[in-house]
Amino acid sequence: MFNSCVFRALAYVCGLLTGVLFQLTCAVLPSYGQCRYWCREEYNGQTTMNSFRRTLFGEFVLPGLLGLRVAVGLAVLAILSPGANAQTTWRGAEGGNWSDGLNWTHGEPTSSLGAVLDNGARVILNQPGEQCAYLYLSNTAGSTDLLSIPSGGLTADANLYVGVSGNGTLQVTSGGQVANIHGYIGQQINSTGNVHVNGTGSGWTNTGDLYVGDAGSGTLWITNGGQVSNRYGTLAQNGGSTGNVTVEGTGSTWTNSSNLYVGAAGNGTLQVTSGGQVANIHGYIGQQINSTGNVHVNGTGSGWTNAGDLYVGDAGFGTLTISGGGQVSSSKGHAGFYSGDRKSTRLNSSHEWIS
Numbered sequence: 212m213f214n215s216c217v218f219r220a221l222a223y224v225c226g227l228l229t230g231v232l233f234q235l236t237c238a239v240l241p242s243y244g245q246c247r248y249w250c251r252e253e254y255n256g257q258t259t260m261n262s263f264r265r266t267l268f269g270e271f272v273l274p275g276l277l278g279l280r281v282a283v284g285l286a287v288l289a290i291l292s293p294g295a296n297a298q299t300t301w302r303g304a305e306g307g308n309w310s311d312g313l314n315w316t317h318g319e320p321t322s323s324l325g326a327v328l329d330n331g332a333r334v335i336l337n338q339p340g341e342q343c344a345y346l347y348l349s350n351t352a353g354s355t356d357l358l359s360i361p362s363g364g365l366t367a368d369a370n371l372y373v374g375v376s377g378n379g380t381l382q383v384t385s386g387g388q389v390a391n392i393h394g395y396i397g398q399q400i401n402s403t404g405n406v407h408v409n410g411t412g413s414g415w416t417n418t419g420d421l422y423v424g425d426a427g428s429g430t431l432w433i434t435n436g437g438q439v440s441n442r443y444g445t446l447a448q449n450g451g452s453t454g455n456v457t458v459e460g461t462g463s464t465w466t467n468s469s470n471l472y473v474g475a476a477g478n479g480t481l482q483v484t485s486g487g488q489v490a491n492i493h494g495y496i497g498q499q500i501n502s503t504g505n506v507h508v509n510g511t512g513s514g515w516t517n518a519g520d521l522y523v524g525d526a527g528f529g530t531l532t533i534s535g536g537g538q539v540s541s542s543k544g545h546a547g548f549y550s551g552d553r554k555s556t557r558l559n560s561s562h563e564w565i566s
Contacts, residue, residue, distance in 0.1 A: 297344070298325035301334060309336035309363075320344070322368050329354040329377060336387075339364040346371045346391070349379030352401070356380070360387035367391035370419075374404025374427060381405070383437070386412035393419040394441065396429030397452070404429045411436035411462060420445065421467075424454030424477060431455070433487065436462035443469045444491065447477030450501065454479045458487035461512060467491035470519075474504025474527060481505070483537065486512035493519040494541065497527030505530045508537035517541035 301307075303314030312319040314334075320326035320343035328334055329350040336358065346367050349356045354377035362385045371391040373379045376399050383389055384407070394417040396404035404427065408415050414437065421441035423429040426449045433439050434457070444467040446454030454477065458465050464487070471491035473479040476499045483489050483506075494517040496504035504527065508515050514537065521541035523529040529546075533539055 297323065298327050298347075300327040301330055301332060303332060303334070305332050307332065307334060309334055309341060309358075309365075310338050322366075325369075328356045328358060328379075331355055333357040333359065336360045336365055337363040339388075341365045343367050345369040347375050348373045348381060349377030349402070349404075350375045352376040354378065357382065359384070360389060361385045362387055364388040365390070370395065371417075372398050372404075373406055374402040374429065375399060376402050378403045379405070381407070383408045383413050383415055384410050386410065388414050388416075390416040390418070393417060394421045395425050396421075396423045396431060397427030397454075398422075398425045400426045400451070402427035405432075406430070407432045407434070408437035408439055409434045414438040414440075417441035422448050422454075423456055424448065424452040424479070426452050428453040429455070431457070433458045433463045433465055435460045438464050438466070440466040441468070443467065444471045445475050446473045446479030446481065446504070447502065448472075448475050450476045452477035455482075456480070457482045457484070458489055459484045461486035463487040465489045470495065471517075472498050472504075473506055474502040474529070475499060476502050478503045479505070481507070481515075483508045483513045483515055485510045488514050488516070490516040491518070493517065494521040495525050496521075496523045496531060497529035498522070498525045500526045502527030504528070505532075507532045507534070508539055509533075509535045511536035513537040515539045519543075520545060 299315040299317035299320055301314060302316055303311065307314045310319060317324065320341075322342045323344055325345040325347070326343040327347045327350050329347070331354055334357070337360070341364060343365065344367070348358055356377065357380040359382045364387065367390070369391070370393045371389070372395045373381045374397045381389070394415070396406055398404070406415070409432070417440065419441065420443040421439070422445050423431050424447045431439070444465070446456060448454070456465065459482075467490065469491070470493045471489070472495045473481045474497045479502070481489070494515070496506050498504070506515065517540060519541070520543040521539070522545045523531045524546060531539065
């Protein structure tokens, strides 16, 4: 692996070579007709080499050379540096260990080396402190891949994708931990992504946004004390997508530090049962035209807390069902917010919506 000192040296050498080429080229320019005006200066009817150098280098070469050296240096860095686009692909067998560098085409992933899993294998990550630049799980159409994190820990410096083009599954259990910026489950059309965060101490932290069904089909289960957090939460981001989230069991939580969209443009479903808890600022069920959103809060201790407003049928079709002791709260409640014939709202509440 090259270090920064080597990069600087290579960039400098490339810059020097560029300068030499300029000098060699311009040394012969006076011999070629229309190019003579670039560097010719008449003095008593003679062209002197000094005036040639002064005119040429003062007006053309030196100003351009600095920019060229910078450009060449950046090109060298882009080619040789293991930057954000560098990646290593899983080639190990079924049940292989993430931490074994021989299971990867370019060694074990690091904070500057992305991880790609798309050969149809089940991969086990059970060591704490594992890193990658980003994670593509099922990057190829038709692939079916599973990453299991029982008690281990993985941090992606950038985004995490479960089901990019294929069928990807991420399991975080027995105290496992995953952290990244944005999370995508079922990213592209015809893709399928599944994430299961199960058990006390198991967690998935998205410092950015979480998309469950971006353009494909996404499913997220949070059970038995598992915890998931993010900024904006979106189920069914694009038209034709499907997003499903289940938060089940006491201690199971989904925390959105900003808004939650259940059916942004596609078909979204949220189920909060058996003591699960969901929290966000504003909540939207069926946000955009032609979208469908369904939320069911069921069972004693189950709750959905909207610190801001709750829109049931914003511009799409929204359904909110509260049963078996479940509770929903919001600052204000809006049912069928926009006028027109493209939105519908259904409220089935045998228990409380506090607004």
